[in-house]
Amino acid sequence: MEQYIIKGGNALQGEITISGAKNAALGILSAAIMTNDTVLVENLPDIGDINVLLQAIEEIGAKVERVDKHSVRINGSKIDSMCIDYEFIRKIRASYYLLGALLGKFKRAQVALPGGCNIGSRPIDQHLKGFEALGAIVKIEHGMIKAEAKELKGNHIYMDCISVGATINIMLAATLAEGVTIIENSAKEPHVVDVANFLNSMGANIKGAGTDVIRIKGVEALKGTEYSIIPDQIEAGTFMFAAAATKGNVLIKNVIPKHLEAITAKLIEIGATVEEYDDAVRVSANGTLGHTHVKTLPYPGFPTDMQPQISATLVTSEGTSIVTETVFENRLRYVDELARMGANIKVEGNTAIIVGVKGLTGAIVSAPDLRAGAALVIAGLVAEGFTIVEQVEYIERGYENFESKMQCLGAVMAKIDIEDEKAVQKFKLKVG
Ligand SMILES: CC(=O)N[C@H]1[C@@H](OP(=O)(O)OP(=O)(O)OC[C@H]2O[C@@H](n3ccc(=O)[nH]c3=O)[C@H](O)[C@@H]2O)O[C@H](CO)[C@@H](O)[C@@H]1O
Numbered sequence: 001m002e003q004y005i006i007k008g009g010n011a012l013q014g015e016i017t018i019s020g021a022k023n024a025a026l027g028i029l030s031a032a033i034m035t036n037d038t039v040l041v042e043n044l045p046d047i048g049d050i051n052v053l054l055q056a057i058e059e060i061g062a063k064v065e066r067v068d069k070h071s072v073r074i075n076g077s078k079i080d081s082m083c084i085d086y087e088f089i090r091k092i093r094a095s096y097y098l099l100g101a102l103l104g105k106f107k108r109a110q111v112a113l114p115g116g117c118n119i120g121s122r123p124i125d126q127h128l129k130g131f132e133a134l135g136a137i138v139k140i141e142h143g144m145i146k147a148e149a150k151e152l153k154g155n156h157i158y159m160d161c162i163s164v165g166a167t168i169n170i171m172l173a174a175t176l177a178e179g180v181t182i183i184e185n186s187a188k189e190p191h192v193v194d195v196a197n198f199l200n201s202m203g204a205n206i207k208g209a210g211t212d213v214i215r216i217k218g219v220e221a222l223k224g225t226e227y228s229i230i231p232d233q234i235e236a237g238t239f240m241f242a243a244a245a246t247k248g249n250v251l252i253k254n255v256i257p258k259h260l261e262a263i264t265a266k267l268i269e270i271g272a273t274v275e276e277y278d279d280a281v282r283v284s285a286n287g288t289l290g291h292t293h294v295k296t297l298p299y300p301g302f303p304t305d306m307q308p309q310i311s312a313t314l315v316t317s318e319g320t321s322i323v324t325e326t327v328f329e330n331r332l333r334y335v336d337e338l339a340r341m342g343a344n345i346k347v348e349g350n351t352a353i354i355v356g357v358k359g360l361t362g363a364i365v366s367a368p369d370l371r372a373g374a375a376l377v378i379a380g381l382v383a384e385g386f387t388i389v390e391q392v393e394y395i396e397r398g399y400e401n402f403e404s405k406m407q408c409l410g411a412v413m414a415k416i417d418i419e420d421e422k423a424v425q426k427f428k429l430k431v432g
């Protein structure tokens with residue numbers, strides 16, 4: 001088990017390159033097994049979730065060949081099992097995409113109920129409703145979702161709530177269904193569009209991804225392709241807020257600025273400077289930042305996956321900020337950890353009321369989930385003295401080389417073994 005130790009107080013400076021998008025990669029790797037040809041996927045982030053999914057894909061008989069750290073060749077022609085086991089997949093949310101992919105290709109699948117971050121009850125009724133609308137019989141037994149169909153037939157599906165996962169999953173299954181499927185009230189996130197673009201590059205016929213109506217004309221088979229995943233909107237946003245919170249100046253490269261608009265708008269509103277280039281943004285801040293009100297919403301609204309990071313920035317901004325979480329009911333669990341560092345923050349229902357304080361002080365804190373973990377690192381970078389962030393395995397689910405990317409920007413931070421009693425002392429002696 002490992003933890004981060006951080007000495008706060010340094011403004012982040014320099015440049016950083018953003019990795020491929022976790023949430024697009026998870027959909028794309030699942031889709032890759034739907035053809036019998038070989039698929040090359042590039043710009044894959046080297047993170048925990050991707051490695052778990054690749055193992056699961058290999059376990060059912062697909063050939064997975066690592067070309068390098070960020071590219072993989074997948075061949076799904078020898079898949080001989082339709083069953084994704086709990087042990088393999090319990091840690092990640094996107095295991096459910098294998099249900100859509102296998103159901104589409106083989107008309108049957110068995111996948112353990114998904115894991116992922118504990119940020120709410122996270123039902124999957126809309127996924128199952130979609131599969132049933134395509135003609136599948138779906139049962140949940142012994143912790144497994146079992147879906148089977150004689151044939152899949154296109155249908156008109158209205159989503160009761162906007163769901164990234166259900167939109168992608170239905171898209172996967174419908175790609176190889178007979179006839180036309182229309183998904184109404186679909187999610188518009190950049191990763192939904194990236195998965196649709198990937199499927200289209202394999203010969204699928206999907207139109208409207210990125211709008212709230214997606215039309216999928218089923219095709220008989222998919223073919224091989226070579227595809228590069230889009231940059232990670234949330235990793236980019238995390239470094240943008242880290243730059244602003246530490247009053248730094250950071251060029252964040254390999255981004256799509258359009259995907260960052262909601263994040264950029266909030267940074268500008270609180271007084272940071274954001275310069276946009278074709279595929280980079282520079283974020284800088286001087287002096288005290290101001291307060292804001294923010295509500296998480298589906299894209300193009302402010303992303304729920306950025307909510308803890310904006311809160312960590314607002315705790316040392318001037319005035320009272322209101323942060324409302326509307327997507328997941330249990331995503332404010334980091335508040336008590338920030339309070340241990342001196343933040344004045346209280347939760348009422350789904351809202352955090354943050355009264356800005358002059359500074360934070362380092363403490364031992366524990367990451368309750370992926371993005372909350374990143375937020376605690378931002379707070380540690382701002383705080384006076386030493387902060388230890390426990391449970392970094394959550395952070396490593398979704399951030400590639402988080403501590404070394406931060407170190408490149410001048411953060412005084414290291415990953416140390418929790419068992420190594422001397423490591424904290426050694427780090428403190430080294431950094432003074
Ligand atoms: C692997 C992945 O891509 N994860 C992302 C995905 O999660 P995930 O796909 O799980 O999130 P959804 O978009 O499905 O969830 C949005 C809301 O819809 C509800 N809901 C969802 C499905 C369903 O069948 N029934 C239902 O009620 C959820 O409880 C939640 O309140 O989108 C979230 C919202 O942008 C992000 O925070 C996650 O990082």
Ligand SMILES: C=C(OP(=O)(O)O)C(=O)O
Nearest residue numbers: 093094116117305370371
């Ligand atoms: C909540 C997240 O991930 P997951 O849906 O995979 O749990 C996230 O990426 O912030």
